[in-house]
Amino acid sequence: xxxxxxxxxxxxxxxxxxxxxxxxxxxxxxxxxxxxxxxxxxxxxxxxxxxxxxxxxxxxxxxxxxxxxxxxxxxxxxxxxxxxxxxxxxxxxxxxxxxxxxxxxxxxxxxxxxxxxxxxxxxxxxxxxxxxxxxxxxxxxxxxxxxxxxxxxxxxxxxxxxxxxxxxxxxxxxxxxxxxxxxxxxxxxxxxxxxxxxxxxxxxxxxxxxxxxxxxxxxxxxxxxxxxxxxxxxxxxxxxxxxxxxxxxxxxxxxxxxxxxxxxxxxx
Amino acid sequence: xxxxxxxxxxxxxxxxxxxxxxxxxxxxxxxxxxxxxxxxxxxxxxxxxxxxxxxxxxxxxxxxxxxxxxxxxxxxxxxxxxxxxxxxxxxxxxxxxxxxxxxxxxxxxxxxxxxxxxxxxxxxxxxxxxxxxxxxxxxxxxxxxxxxxxxxxxxxxxxxxxxxxxxxxxxx
Numbered sequence: 296x297x298x299x300x301x302x303x304x305x306x307x308x309x310x311x312x313x314x315x316x317x318x319x320x321x322x323x324x325x326x327x328x329x330x331x332x333x334x335x336x337x338x339x340x341x342x343x344x345x346x347x348x349x350x351x352x353x354x355x356x357x358x359x360x361x362x363x364x365x366x367x368x369x370x371x372x373x374x375x376x377x378x379x380x381x382x383x384x385x386x387x388x389x390x391x392x393x394x395x396x397x398x399x400x401x402x403x404x405x406x407x408x409x410x411x412x413x414x415x416x417x418x419x420x421x422x423x424x425x426x427x428x429x430x431x432x433x434x435x436x437x438x439x440x441x442x443x444x445x446x447x448x449x450x451x452x453x454x455x456x457x458x459x460x461x462x463x464x465x466x467x468x469x470x471x472x473x474x475x476x477x478x479x480x481x482x483x484x485x486x487x488x489x490x491x492x493x494x495x496x497x498x499x500x501x502x503x504x505x506x507x508x509x510x511x512x513x514x515x516x517x518x519x520x521x522x523x524x525x526x527x528x529x530x531x532x533x534x535x536x537x538x539x540x541x542x543x544x545x546x547x548x549x550x551x552x553x554x555x556x557x558x559x560x561x562x563x
Numbered sequence: 564x565x566x567x568x569x570x571x572x573x574x575x576x577x578x579x580x581x582x583x584x585x586x587x588x589x590x591x592x593x594x595x596x597x598x599x600x601x602x603x604x605x606x607x608x609x610x611x612x613x614x615x616x617x618x619x620x621x622x623x624x625x626x627x628x629x630x631x632x633x634x635x636x637x638x639x640x641x642x643x644x645x646x647x648x649x650x651x652x653x654x655x656x657x658x659x660x661x662x663x664x665x666x667x668x669x670x671x672x673x674x675x676x677x678x679x680x681x682x683x684x685x686x687x688x689x690x691x692x693x694x695x696x697x698x699x700x701x702x703x704x705x706x707x708x709x710x711x712x713x714x715x716x717x718x719x720x721x722x723x724x725x726x727x728x729x730x731x732x733x734x735x
Contacts (some may be wrong), residue, residue: 329697407610409691433625461691463608463613463691465609465610466609467623467624468624468689468701469611470689535687
């Protein structure tokens with residue numbers, strides 16, 4: 296949360312700086328930056344995973360985003376843009392840990408949660424940092440209408456989530472140190488990841504048209520395809536001999552989102 | 564420059580003050596305790612919570628529990644008053660740390676292991692125990708069903724110091 300706050304502050308500072316530069320360059324510079332503050336609602340088209348318990352532990356593929364977009368006009372058909380924003384995701388279906396939802400060492404056998412050893416991440420509503428850069432076109436349609444197609448590459452910082460606990464088997468002395476981890480690879484990651492960098496490709500089409508004499512409205516339709524999937528891993532280790540009883544990896548999906556953006560801006 | 568030196572001196576004084584506080588001691592004094600004996604109990608670990616039981620126990624879920632008999636008399640021979648014990652080996656949770664434990668079966672464990680055999684290797688220490696039990700050792704290899712008894716032994720420097728036999732318990 297603290298990191299997101301710092302990034303928001305950086306975003307505001309960056310926006311202010313660029314606004315100053317915009318004013319300076321409008322007095323004669325050739326490169327005219329354009330800065331917009333956009334509000335976007337993203338809706339998921341699929342889930343993070345086909346396994347219900349994996350998806351339940353993650354925020355839904357859905358996000359409300361506020362972002363600052365900087366556009367550098369080079370030519371009508373070739374311009375560059377960059378944006379930074381904060382995306383807010385709703386709480387996950389499994390807000391707090393629920394053993395009843397999770398896979399167990401042996402199916403058909405009951406287990407008791409003896410001791411929670413560690414946990415990272417939460418299932419609550421969370422804010423995530425999001426950043427994109429790419430190309431956009433700017434084509435005039437009619438007198439005051441513009442169509443602006445965008446294509447970009449970005450990254451979203453998701454919060455990692457993991458639990459480590461002792462599970463005791465019903466009817467016997469057997470007990471397992473059990474790890475449930477979203478986004479961790481036991482073969483490569485020594486620690487539980489606090490942040491999962493999720494790369495994505497995005498395509499947007501913005502249409503700007505006049506709302507009043509001095510005010511334009513820009514509506515955008517956008518599509519986001521994540522390049523990163525969130526794998527889920529479970530490990531059961533016998534506490535008496537440290538043998539790994541079972542390792543389970545559930546491959547995640549490369550999720551997709553469709554979004555609608557709204558921007559109010561002064562007529563240019 | 565002078566201001567810098569003054570700040571450093573102030574910081575050093577503060578830090579040394581903290582150290583004196585910690586070392587000078589407002590820590591709660593501990594009452595020295597020593598182990599005087601042990602008492603064994605049979606524990607049923609089949610359910611969510613382990614419980615002391617005299618009823619038949621599933622052979623895969625047996626735990627031998629140990630209650631320490633301790634007193635609060637110092638074990639040393641000091642003739643003069645000494646400083647309070649602030650930390651160390653005389654805390655209640657550590658009175659049995661220097662002892663080696665062993666389990667002997669007093670009844671045939673199975674067809675291959677006769678009565679009187681040392682079966683320590685089949686037990687492992689566990690920490691989740693009924694409230695009034697100090698130590699517990701889970702049986703990880705199931706013996707034959709039937710009535711069983713065990714003897715818990717505590718050794719110090721290779722010498723048997725304490726032992727206690729469990730009551731007969733039926734495994735099913």
